[in-house]
Amino acid sequence: MVNCVSIFSGAGGLDVGAKNAGAKIVACVENDPDAAETLRLNRTSIDNPEIFAVDIQSVDFTQLRTDEPTILIGGPPCQPFSKNGYWVKNDNRLIDEDPRNMIGQFLRAVSELQPSGFIFENVESILHPTNIATFERFLVEARALGYACTVYRANSADFGVPQKRKRVFVFGVRKARTPIPQPHPTHGDPAKPELMNGYQPYTGVGAFISKYASDDFREPQEDASNGNYFYELTHVPPGKNYIALSKLKGYDGRKFRTGGRFWNFLHKLHPEEPSITIAAQPGPWVGPFHWDNRRLRVPEVAAIQTFPEVYKFFGNRRSVQKQIGNAVPCLLGEKMVAHLIEYL
Incomplete structure (x- = not known):
């Protein structure tokens, strides 16, 4: 030992x-x-x-x-x-x-x-x-x-x-x-097969956070529906960010110049792909967002950081996010x- x-x-x-x-x-x-x-x-x-x-x-x-x-x-x-x-x-x-x-x-x-x-x-x-x-x-x-x-x-x-x-x-x-x-x-990364060298493919978030999808885990802070960019968020495909909006056919919402926003702006998870980095102090429209067009719940953020399911966090919502993100x-x-x- x-x-x-x-x-x-x-x-x-x-x-x-x-x-x-x-x-x-x-x-x-x-x-x-x-x-x-x-x-x-x-x-x-x-x-x-x-x-x-x-x-x-x-x-x-x-x-x-x-x-x-x-x-x-x-x-x-x-x-x-x-x-x-x-x-x-x-x-x-x-x-x-x-x-x-x-x-x-x-x-x-x-x-x-x-x-x-x-x-x-x-x-x-x-x-x-x-x-x-x-x-x-x-x-x-x-x-x-x-x-x-x-x-x-x-x-x-x-x-x-x-x-x-x-x-x-x-x-x-x-x-x-x-x-x-x-x-x-x-x-x-399975998207780069020439570099796999017998490795296992990257692990998607779905297997880690799907168990927290029920209303039993709902949090008031997850609701983004009244925000300035919710309409745009609903049109971002899973696994993409704001840049994808400029390539959508029939989309009538706001579009953003590539490079005009941080790369994690309106980023949405894809269940079969790894998450982007969990931030300690994310802005209101900084991802990752859930593919159900909401902010992530505390147990989901903790699961993405691979904390044990029974792990407890002390403090208010902002403090807990900071602890997990750091x-x-x-x-x-x-x-x-x-x-x-x-x-x-």
Whole structure:
């Protein structure tokens, strides 16, 4: 059994994945009160860990260090990415602290806990040219602490999640001679048969959310019928967005210039295809919408993120959406943590 310390835990998506991969969650650190309460409500789903509902800067990770194999997992808030001037090494080779940027706190946790390995998770834009220097400095510091690092750009749909969601993972293994290999996808896009290579086809959302279609799960917030773009929404074909309106024959509603709106504007799910990325704070006409021309229900959003059916969320509707949207899909977390454990 490998112990696991989770930081920036959020609603616990990566934690659930770690448990399913065979790790034992011993501690979670999460400063947001609603997300911390969500973790408490689901203790049995994440091994009944000690929950530190405090600012991570107040946590002494040396107190969690043991002689047993341990991994550290987490996705720190890392804004502003482009402020590279804040990254200065001190005598301990750690990055100077900026309260707006928690990468330094992740490295401090690594330094104090001295885990056998770690998983650092973040948004794909951390590799953008305006942010890459910050990210590369993180790798330099992690390696200086004794960890061989592997960078992997993942799409959750490639691992059976019913959602196209791109994230960056760094696998760190202590005292490894060479970086571990990247994970191997298990699923592929059937629209690109030349790239399937024996993979299973992407998983559609229908199998995950159809059970929540009855009126028993109806929510007041799902009704979009009184909105400005409801007529347009009803004409968007499943699996498409606003761009499809300009190609419909006999359609007499508003049309929009291609590129004039964000790509997820009026995007509608197709039951046999993965969802687009679930947003933490979507605008009123940001998809995905259900193919029944309504907004998604909480259990549907959670299912697309592959949370267990029994998982509970604390807070108002906006808070719950934010918690779910910020989470790592549990199934993706399971695949990533299992890959790390394999090479410890």
